[in-house]
Amino acid sequence: MNRPHPNSPVELPADDRSTSPVTGYTRAHWEAAADGLLKAAWQWATPNSALLDLPGRPSASGVRSDGLEGYARTFLAAAFRVAGAGGKDPHGWLDRYADGLTAGTRTPGRDDTESWPLIRDHSVFGQPMVESASVAIGLRLTRPWLWDRLDPAVQDRAVEWLRGALRHTPAPNNWYLFPYSVAGFLESVGRGDAETARTRERALDLLESWYRGQGWYADGDGRAFDHYNGWALHLYPVLDAHLSGDSELSAHYGARLREHLESLSLLFGGDGAPIHFGRSLSYRFAAGSAVGLGALTGHTPLAPGTSRRVISGALRYFLDRGATGTDGLLSLGWHGTHDATIQPYSGPASPYWASKAFVSLLAPADHPLWTATEEPAPSEGPDRVLALPAPGLLVQSTRADGIVRLHNHGSDHVRPHEGESAVQDDPLYSRQSYSTVTGPTARGNAADNHLAVVVDGARSGRRAIRPLGAGGGDGWGWAASWHRPVFAGGAPMVPGLRVESVTVVRGRYELRVHRVLGAPPGARVEQTGWATGPGSAVASALHGLHGWESQDEVRAPQGTAYTPWAVLPRLGTEAEGSVLLVALASLTAEPGAAVLDAVVSRVNADGDTVEVCWAEEAATTRIGFGPVEVTVEHG
Numbered sequence: 001m002n003r004p005h006p007n008s009p010v011e012l013p014a015d016d017r018s019t020s021p022v023t024g025y026t027r028a029h030w031e032a033a034a035d036g037l038l039k040a041a042w043q044w045a046t047p048n049s050a051l052l053d054l055p056g057r058p059s060a061s062g063v064r065s066d067g068l069e070g071y072a073r074t075f076l077a078a079a080f081r082v083a084g085a086g087g088k089d090p091h092g093w094l095d096r097y098a099d100g101l102t103a104g105t106r107t108p109g110r111d112d113t114e115s116w117p118l119i120r121d122h123s124v125f126g127q128p129m130v131e132s133a134s135v136a137i138g139l140r141l142t143r144p145w146l147w148d149r150l151d152p153a154v155q156d157r158a159v160e161w162l163r164g165a166l167r168h169t170p171a172p173n174n175w176y177l178f179p180y181s182v183a184g185f186l187e188s189v190g191r192g193d194a195e196t197a198r199t200r201e202r203a204l205d206l207l208e209s210w211y212r213g214q215g216w217y218a219d220g221d222g223r224a225f226d227h228y229n230g231w232a233l234h235l236y237p238v239l240d241a242h243l244s245g246d247s248e249l250s251a252h253y254g255a256r257l258r259e260h261l262e263s264l265s266l267l268f269g270g271d272g273a274p275i276h277f278g279r280s281l282s283y284r285f286a287a288g289s290a291v292g293l294g295a296l297t298g299h300t301p302l303a304p305g306t307s308r309r310v311i312s313g314a315l316r317y318f319l320d321r322g323a324t325g326t327d328g329l330l331s332l333g334w335h336g337t338h339d340a341t342i343q344p345y346s347g348p349a350s351p352y353w354a355s356k357a358f359v360s361l362l363a364p365a366d367h368p369l370w371t372a373t374e375e376p377a378p379s380e381g382p383d384r385v386l387a388l389p390a391p392g393l394l395v396q397s398t399r400a401d402g403i404v405r406l407h408n409h410g411s412d413h414v415r416p417h418e419g420e421s422a423v424q425d426d427p428l429y430s431r432q433s434y435s436t437v438t439g440p441t442a443r444g445n446a447a448d449n450h451l452a453v454v455v456d457g458a459r460s461g462r463r464a465i466r467p468l469g470a471g472g473g474d475g476w477g478w479a480a481s482w483h484r485p486v487f488a489g490g491a492p493m494v495p496g497l498r499v500e501s502v503t504v505v506r507g508r509y510e511l512r513v514h515r516v517l518g519a520p521p522g523a524r525v526e527q528t529g530w531a532t533g534p535g536s537a538v539a540s541a542l543h544g545l546h547g548w549e550s551q552d553e554v555r556a557p558q559g560t561a562y563t564p565w566a567v568l569p570r571l572g573t574e575a576e577g578s579v580l581l582v583a584l585a586s587l588t589a590e591p592g593a594a595v596l597d598a599v600v601s602r603v604n605a606d607g608d609t610v611e612v613c614w615a616e617e618a619a620t621t622r623i624g625f626g627p628v629e630v631t632v633e634h635g
Contacts, residue, residue, distance in 0.1 A: 009328040010036030010319060020374045023272070025312035027361070027370040033315060034081040034358050035091055040328025041074045041352065042096065049096050050104035050114040052349060054329060059347030061127035064117050066347035071100050072131035072138070073352035079138035084361035087145045094146045097138065101150070105157040119164030122171040127345065132165040133178035133236070134355075136185035140243060141362075147189060159191055166199045172415070173220035174228050176203040177236040184240045207237065213390035215260025223465065224429070225391035225411040226278025230264055230290030231356050239359065242297050254299030261294050262301055263388055265310055266378045266395050269436030270402020272313030276561060277406055277434040279413070279426075281341050282332050283353040284323055285314040292360030295369040304368035305375035311360055313377060323351075330354060334561035340427070340442035341561050379404050379436075385477035385505055392467035394479035396505040401589035403538070404436045407503040407510070409481035412465040420486060420493075425461030432462075432503065433510065433530070435587055437538050439560035441531050441568070446554040448531035448568045451499060451514050453485045453575070454524040460485030460497075468500070468628045476506040476621075478630040494520055502623050504630060506614075509599060510585040513610055515625050519575040527571045530587040531556055533563025538589045542569035543596035545603045545612070546582035549573040580605050582612070 012032045015024025044054050052070025059066050078093040089095075104116035119128045139147050139158075147155070163186075165179040180203035183196035210217045210233070216225055217233040234257045241249035267275040267287075274287035288311040294300030295307040302310070321335040330351035331337045342350075363369045378384065379397040386395040392410015397403070413429040414420070425447075427440035432449040434440065441448045452459040462483045470479035480502040486493050496518030504511040516525055529542035544551060548571040556566040571583055582603055584596045601615040608625040620633045 009040065009326065010324060012036075012319075019371070020308070020312065022309055022374050022376070023312040023316050025316055027365055029312070030315070030358065030361055031081060031085070033319065034077050034361070036328060037324070037330065037352070037355075038074055038078055038081075038091070038093060040324070041070060041349070044070065045096070045100075046113055048103035048114045049100035050116060051100075054348035056332065056348030059127065059350065060344045061125045061347070064111075065125060065127045065131075066349055068104070068116050068128055068131050069347055070349035070352065071097070071104070072134035073349055073355050075138040076134045077352070077355035077358050079141040080355070080358035080361045082145065083141040084364065086364075089145065094142055098146050098150060101135075101158055102154050105154065105161045108161050116161065119161070119168055121169040122175060123169070126168070126171065129165050129168065129170060129175065129178050132162055133181040136162055136182040137239070140185040140188055143189065159186065162186065163195070166195050173224070174232040176206050177232060179203065181236050181240060184244065188244065204237070207233065211256065214388050215256050215258070215262065215264075216388065216391040220415060222413070222415045223392075223411060224278075224413040225393065226413075226429075227274070227280065227283070227287050228278070229260060231283065231286045231353065234260055234290050235293060235356060235359070238293055238297060238299065250297065250299075254297055257290060257294055257297075257299045258301055261291060263386055263393075263395060264290060265302055265306070266384060266386060266397060267404055267406065267436075268310050268314060268377055268379060269404045270377065270380050270399075271436070272317035273436040274314055275404060275406050275434055275436055276334070276439045277408070277428065278411070279343055279428050280346070280350075280353070281334055281428070281561070282330075282346060282351045283356075284318045284330070284334070284351065285311075286354045286356040288314040289356040289359050292357060292363075292369070296359065296363045296367075303375055304372035306377065308369055308372065309374045309377050311357065312374075315357065334439065338561045340558060341439070383475065383507060385472055385475060387470040387472040387477040387479060389467070389470040392465070392470060392479060392481060394470055394477055394503060394505060396477070396510070398508045398588070398590070400508075401538075403587060403589060405505075405510070405587060406434045407479055407505065408432060408434065408465070409470065409479040409501070409503065410465060410467040412463060414464045420464050420484060425463055430462045432501070432512070433585075435530070437562065437589070438530050438532060438540075438587065439562050441556040441560055441566060442558040445556035445558050446528060446568060446570070448528050448556070448566075450528050451501060452526045453494075453497065453499070453516065453519060454526060455487065455494060455520060455522070456490055458487045458489045459526070460487055471630065473632060476504065476632055478502060478504045478623075480628040480630070494518065500625055500628070502628060502630065504621055504623065508586055508588045508590065508593070509596075511612060511621065512583045512585055513623050514581045515608070516575055516579045516581065519577060519579065521576050523575050525573055525575045525579065525581065527581065527583055528554070529569040529585050531560055531566040531568040533559065533566050536563065538587060539593065540569060541586045541596050542571060543584045544571045544582075545584055545600055546605045546610070547573055547579055548581060548583060580608075580610065582610055
């Protein structure tokens with residue numbers, strides 16, 4: 001018998017610690033979680049089931065689009081749930097979605113209680129194009145039990161509505177995979193033609209141009225690398241190839257998924273949390289969808305028990321921390337509601353893209369994903385450092401506390417046509433480092449993990465991030481980048497001002513080295529560390545090693561997704577011309593961790609070169625600029 005979760009109305013079976021010794025979750029828990037989320041959402045359906053008008057502030061696209069979003073995103077969860085059970089539908093979910101499809105497509109675009117909005121260009125309230133993909137995939141997954149039983153007239157209306165996605169312009173990023181998925185469904189039910197073929201070819205051509213290597217895609221023509229890799233750029237083509245049985249496409253995109261999972265699987269902490277980085281974080285456990293898809297299709301480097309540990313850990317992490325309110329609905333936020341985490345395009349039903357995680361239910365009950373005994377997640381193994389030159393990221397995990405840290409030297413979410421504007425930097429991309437136990441501070445608060453140049457009282461932001469390389473060796477790694485400081489107040493930039501940054505990690509330590517070039521007279525430079533809350537189980541430390549003159553703490557009254565208010569350590573110094581700055585940072589939950597002033601025995605800075613001698617072992621790290629080179633010598 002299922003019972004209510006202590007922090008959520010979702011009813012789950014008792015923990016099963018025999019095959020799932022870490023999370024206690026089995027396939028039955030996943031089915032129950034899907035049912036619980038659907039049950040809560042369906043309380044807000046319109047009379048004929050076409051829209052799910054969940055409560056909350058509307059998105060920028062308006063309430064009708066939000067209602068379609070509620071229908072489409074929950075349909076995805078129901079489709080994975082029913083298709084994975086071979087059509088068994090004990091709660092009658094598909095009857096409701098069939099009724100909604102019938103009502104929603106009767107008079108699209110009409111301003112009434114049930115009609116769906118038309119699909120238009122992304123620049124004209126284009127959110128329905130996003131939702132068309134979930135509708136199409138849901139119909140494709142449940143074809144024998146829903147689509148094939150519809151009246152032919154309803155099928156024709158649905159096809160005409162869906163074709164709007166093929167005839168309008170997507171946003172210049174992963175959105176091209178939405179009409180791609182619609183076209184895949186249309187072809188699967190005998191409605192393919194030159195229009196569907198052209199749509200699919202265009203999407204795959206763009207996907208090739210966005211591939212950067214090491215299993216990572218840019219989300220568009222810029223340098224945005226984030227969770228959209230897993231829950232969109234890999235999910236749609238690999239799932240499409242799996243459903244169509246196209247072995248050639250499956251091999252091509254599956255190989256990239258396998259390589260992506262080498263790094264993505266490390267971005268989940270020992271507590272199950274995904275890395276808190278990038279936009280749309282309210283999709284929460286969707287971060288594990290690529291892991292489940294890899295296990296389903298066989299395109300994964302992970303053992304089945306490891307895959308289940310990762311996906312179940314993420315699901316449990318959020319259910320245990322109040323991701324659903326007392327009404328059972330997923331909230332806009334991280335643990336609970338958190339305004340600074342959300343984007344203007346997010347509405348009350350947006351968090352239900354978390355439904356993508358239930359792709360794992362397509363693996364039947366006797367699949368190794370569900371029958372194998374859970375094995376430790378990659379972050380629960382030995383300390384790991386993974387350098388990713390393609391996206392310009394550096395991953396650092398420590399076994400003692402299960403924390404994973406991501407040092408960002410390549411992902412900026414600046415679209416090519418935007419150039420380097422002085423728009424406020426985006427906390428979800430612009431910070432130097434992110435983790436599984438801390439979040440960035442909100443706009444308007446002191447920025448965590450940030451190197452700012454202060455000119456005439458204005459602090460600089462970090463917009464376009466230009467990678468300078470990444471690499472490493474046994475137990476250590478580095479990544480480097482440069483950026484042009486820009487200012488939201490006063491002059492937008494200072495001619496010749498440039499910051500080159502290198503992060504070197506080993507164990508729990510982060511060596512942060514910056515070369516500031518062209519600082520004007522009267523300028524000041526500040527470096528902040530990790531933001532943590534009072535009484536936090538994690539400790540943030542920042543220690544100046546060279547070039548820094550002062551040290552203090554600064555408050556962030558709006559806190560982070562993890563704490564209602566936060567403090568962060570800060571270093572400062574006056575600067576003019578060229579300066580070389582070296583600091584040591586740490587984020588740890590390890591009891592009795594050594595203080596940072598005892599970690600480094602000596603620092604030599606000479607021109608463009610820094611040498612750091614570590615006290616704990618006979619090792620010297622050398623960082624050279626122009627070009628950037630990082631080496632470690634032992635003995």
